[in-house]
Amino acid sequence: MANIKSSKKRVLKAEQNRQHNIKYRSMLRTFIKKVNNAIFEKNIELSKKMFRKMQSIIDKQAQKNLIHKNKASRYKSRIYSKITKII
Structure with missing residues (x-):
């Protein structure tokens, strides 16, 4: 672990964020x-029903930069295309 006080704080905060x-x-x-x-x-x-809920969660996580916005779009489009195939 780091010696400097601010470095110690950053290490702890990075772990919390992780x-x-x-x-x-x-x-x-x-x-x-x-x-x-x-x-x-x-x-x-x-x-x-689950897709609507999942879509909301994906959008929130993409907005918070947990996942990339293009990855969020890819998830949604692939799952939606699966749903349209079973209809």
Whole structure:
């Protein structure tokens, strides 16, 4: 660990930020898996409902720079195209 007081603070803050990002990234991946499972089961109503919820979460995380905005768009478009195929 660093010797300078401000460096010690930065190390601690960086770890806090890392833990925070892990939590939200995990939540994002969980919702994507839930939507994919609903699509796999061909449950149209559940998949649409979960997609709307997932879309909101993806947009919030892209806005906070947890994921890149293009990656967010890619996630949404791929899952939406899967939903339209089962309809």
